[in-house]
Amino acid sequence: MSIPTVVGFHYTLKDKDGAEIDSSSGGHPLYVMLGKGHIVQGLDKVLPDMKQGDKRTIIVSPDEGYGAVNDELRLRVPRNQFPADANLAVGVQFQASPERGAPVFTVMKLEGDDVFIDGNHQLAGVELHFDVEIVEKRPANQEELAHGHAHGPGGHHH
Ligand SMILES: [Zn+2]
CATH class of the missing domain: 3.10.50.40 (Chitinase A; domain 3)
Structure with missing residues (x-):
């Protein structure tokens, strides 16, 4: 060894x-x-x-x-699917689930009732x-x- x-x-x-x-x-x-x-x-x-x-x-x-950019990790999610107290602002990051290693999403854009999030690594x-x-x-x-x-x-x- x-x-x-x-x-x-x-x-x-x-x-x-x-x-x-x-x-x-x-x-x-x-x-x-x-x-x-x-x-x-x-x-x-x-x-x-x-x-x-x-x-x-x-x-x-x-x-x-x-890795390459994965378009499936770019999502549009209705605002009402987030917790009421979620801090939704461009640039805010959150983990999709509490499991270790779960993807981290970044809020990219807010438009009307929709939140655009991206789970790709920034690089x-x-x-x-x-x-x-x-x-x-x-x-x-x-x-x-x-x-x-x-x-x-x-x-x-x-
Ligand atoms: Zn150590």
């Missing part, structure tokens, strides 16, 4: 037009245990080939990122451009193996 690898890396995520979506720069690097599906597939398969100190731009297609259909720099690469330690995920330099963090 091989011990999973943990990498710590800084990243800047942009879309294909160069607009920044997210970045770790100025903060802590992100630590992940590789091969566990904790990060998008397109990164999970490239990071094992990189060494500490390596910098690379990794382009991830929606297939290996957050669905987006080609992801990651600028990555590996700051640490090592085997998972005992505590990480027991938890099934990576810990940063400060140890357990949640």
Whole structure:
């Protein structure tokens, strides 16, 4: 049995037009245990080939990122199907059901008695451009193996 690898890396995520979506720069690097599906597939398969100190731009297609846009998750729902006290405003997010992993919907538009919601991940259909720099690469330690995920330099963090 091989011990999973943990990498710590800084990243800047942009879309294909160069607009920044997210970045770790100025903060802590992100630590992940590789091969566990904790990060998008397109990164999970490239990071094992990189060494500490390596910098690379990794382009991830929606297939290996957050998936294609699914039109069936774009719904029009009558307002009266929401709880009376629901905060319905553009941009509000809610989980469709209390189960863990249930899709999260975002309110996109309010029109008359209809609420337009979208259950796609906000990055669905987006080609992801990651600028990555590996700051640490090592085997998972005992505590990480027991938890099934990576810990940063400060140890357990949640
Ligand atoms: Zn933990």
